[in-house]
Amino acid sequence: MNVRALLTERLETALAKALGESTPAVVQPAARPEFGDYQANGIMAAAKRTRQNPRALAERVIALAELDDLTDPPEIAGPGFINLRLSADFLTRALATPELLAAVPAPQRVVVDYSSPNLAKEMHVGHLRSTIIGDAIARVLEALGHTVIRQNHVGDWGTQFGMLLAHLEDTGASSDGLADLESFYRDAKARFDADPAFAERSRETVVRLQSGEVAARRAWQRFIDISLSHCQAVYDRLGVLLTPADVRAESAYNEALPHVVADLTAKGLAVPSEGAICVFLDEFVGKEGEPLPVIVQKSDGGYLYATTDLAAVQFRSESLAASRVLYLTDARQALHFRQIFAVARRAGLADSTVALEHLPFGAMLGKDGRPFRTRAGTVVKLIELLNEAESRALALVAEKNPELDPAAQAVIARAVGIGAVKYADLSKNRTSDYVFDWEQMLSFEGNTAPYLQYAFTRIQSIFRRAGVPSGPRPLQVAPEAHEEHALAVQLARYQEVVEQVAADGFPHLLCAYLYELATLFMRFYEACPILQAEPTDRERRLALAARTGATLQHGLDLLGIETVERM
Numbered sequence: 008m009n010v011r012a013l014l015t016e017r018l019e020t021a022l023a024k025a026l027g028e029s030t031p032a033v034v035q036p037a038a039r040p041e042f043g044d045y046q047a048n049g050i051m052a053a054a055k056r057t058r059q060n061p062r063a064l065a066e067r068v069i070a071l072a073e074l075d076d077l078t079d080p081p082e083i084a085g086p087g088f089i090n091l092r093l094s095a096d097f098l099t100r101a102l103a104t105p106e107l108l109a110a111v112p113a114p115q116r117v118v119v120d121y122s123s124p125n126l127a128k129e130m131h132v133g134h135l136r137s138t139i140i141g142d143a144i145a146r147v148l149e150a151l152g153h154t155v156i157r158q159n160h161v162g163d164w165g166t167q168f169g170m171l172l173a174h175l176e177d178t179g180a181s182s183d184g185l186a187d188l189e190s191f192y193r194d195a196k197a198r199f200d201a202d203p204a205f206a207e208r209s210r211e212t213v214v215r216l217q218s219g220e221v222a223a224r225r226a227w228q229r230f231i232d233i234s235l236s237h238c239q240a241v242y243d244r245l246g247v248l249l250t251p252a253d254v255r256a257e258s259a260y261n262e263a264l265p266h267v268v269a270d271l272t273a274k275g276l277a278v279p280s281e282g283a284i285c286v287f288l289d290e291f292v293g294k295e296g297e298p299l300p301v302i303v304q305k306s307d308g309g310y311l312y313a314t315t316d317l318a319a320v321q322f323r324s325e326s327l328a329a330s331r332v333l334y335l336t337d338a339r340q341a342l343h344f345r346q347i348f349a350v351a352r353r354a355g356l357a358d359s360t361v362a363l364e365h366l367p368f369g370a371m372l373g374k375d376g377r378p379f380r381t382r383a384g385t386v387v388k389l390i391e392l393l394n395e396a397e398s399r400a401l402a403l404v405a406e407k408n409p410e411l412d413p414a415a416q417a418v419i420a421r422a423v424g425i426g427a428v429k430y431a432d433l434s435k436n437r438t439s440d441y442v443f444d445w446e447q448m449l450s451f452e453g454n455t456a457p458y459l460q461y462a463f464t465r466i467q468s469i470f471r472r473a474g475v476p477s478g479p480r481p482l483q484v485a486p487e488a489h490e491e492h493a494l495a496v497q498l499a500r501y502q503e504v505v506e507q508v509a510a511d512g513f514p515h516l517l518c519a520y521l522y523e524l525a526t527l528f529m530r531f532y533e534a535c536p537i538l539q540a541e542p543t544d545r546e547r548r549l550a551l552a553a554r555t556g557a558t559l560q561h562g563l564d565l566l567g568i569e570t571v572e573r574m
């Protein structure tokens with residue numbers, strides 16, 4: 008159950024009774040333990056607006072709110088904050104059920120557009136953030152009962168493919184020759200830049216491809232298949248849930264593009280401009296006040312990234328019947344998406360009820376604060392980054408567990424290495440740039456994957472030593488010690504945090520929650536002996552420990568991170 012929503016609802020009902028109008032109660036987790044577990048901060052603003060004494064209003068609200076089944080008697084602090092402490096009785100009920108998470112009452116159909124690399128090149132670190140963050144958000148939405156439609160909007164069309172196919176024809180590259188797509192691309196590009204005849208042939212090849220010539224199409228398809236299989240290998244390795252069935256490439260929209268342009272033209276939105284066809288909207292102007300058009304067709308008749316995205320909005324709204332569409336790309340595409348969403352709305356390509364949301368993220372930087380690159384200054388291939396993560400983790404695991412056999416070490420190293428890379432990204436607010444730092448992400452201390460995975464294994468070992476299974480264990484008696492209460496409250500907050508991530512698309516909130524949970528558990532474990540305690544205390548503490556372990560595992564799974572039994 009969403010505790011914060013429950014408290015909010017009770018307080019807002021009371022506020023409405025007291026003031027005759029709906030008023031936000033602004034319920035938040037308490038800033039400090041002295042303030043209880045939650046605080047309601049909305050009373051002062053409401054009192055000011057309605058010219059009342061805030062403490063008197065707070066008292067009336069408390070009297071009207073019927074909080075008895077949820078909290079101890081609330082306290083009024085300062086000029087009119089309401090401090091709320093969850094009652095032992097409520098916590099016992101909240102933690103008596105084995106389910107950690109309940110489905111939301113009104114599930115939606117949500118399209119999540121993520122990963123979406125360009126197939127001309129091999130996946131590199133620039134694709135990591137979209138892939139990892141998008142996958143976590145998709146998992147969170149699914150866990151809450153939403154229908155998630157993953158869309159891997161891969162770039163498989165455009166002039167670059169002419170160059171690649173011309174090079175393919177010349178080299179007759181076997182699948183082996185395409186094993187290293189990155190150098191294949193580099194060689195093709197070098198020829199394109201140096202050799203005008205090759206460049207000309209590349210352009211002809213694009214025309215052959217676009218006019219549907221069989222040989223060109225076949226070569227293109229082979230190239231795309233190989234490139235996609237490279238992507239799938241990365242997804243599998245990362246434990247990302249994307250499958251080939253989630254691919255809906257740019258080329259899938261080719262037939263719709265002329266219709267999009269015709270439609271925009273018929274509605275008077277698209278107009279000829281310097282030979283191209285553009286949509287001008289008043290709200291998009293540059294620094295000097297110059298209009299920023301959305302070009303939907305070039306003067307040579309070709310279509311653009313934007314045209315394809317307009318077709319995709321329509322498809323997602325109409326054919327996929329989405330109520331919400333999320334786009335995960337870096338922040339540099341922010342203007343592109345604002346324009347696409349505005350044009351789509353104006354043209355009625357998206358149903359007026361569909362939410363279109365761009366969830367941007369910053370760049371991945373090296374420790375020197377510059378874009379993350381290899382020592383030689385080239386882009387880092389994803390697969391190589393993941394190899395390095397696992398080998399670094401293996402060294403740590405072997406050092407900590409020399410007694411484990413190599414196969415067991417490898418399993419742990421995979422969970423830790425891949426988990427560390429994913430968690431380092433997910434735990435930062437995605438809107439800022441983030442520094443990729445091996446030592447930090449693989450540390451067993453602080454807000455890292457290894458710390459949380461280790462906390463999980465410690466809980467598992469408590470159960471091994473107790474000789475009881477670590478499965479669900481309903482809390483039957485109320486928490487007593489202060490550390491038990493704090494841990495129980497954190498456990499009860501899981502639903503509200505997951506719902507928050509689903510609403511705003513910020514997985515770092517879930518990371519911060521899990522880190523806090525592990526920290527509160529360690530504090531509890533130091534203060535409250537489990538195995539040596541009296542039977543009632545022992546049972547209650549085992550129940551709290553079991554719930555903590557299950558929540559850590561569930562939360563890490565929502566982030567796409569594996570847990571292991573020991574490490």
Ligand code: ARG
Binds near residue numbers: 120160
């Ligand atoms: N292929 C694009 C890129 O690599 C990202 C596509 C994102 N999705 C979209 N519908 N535009 O930048």
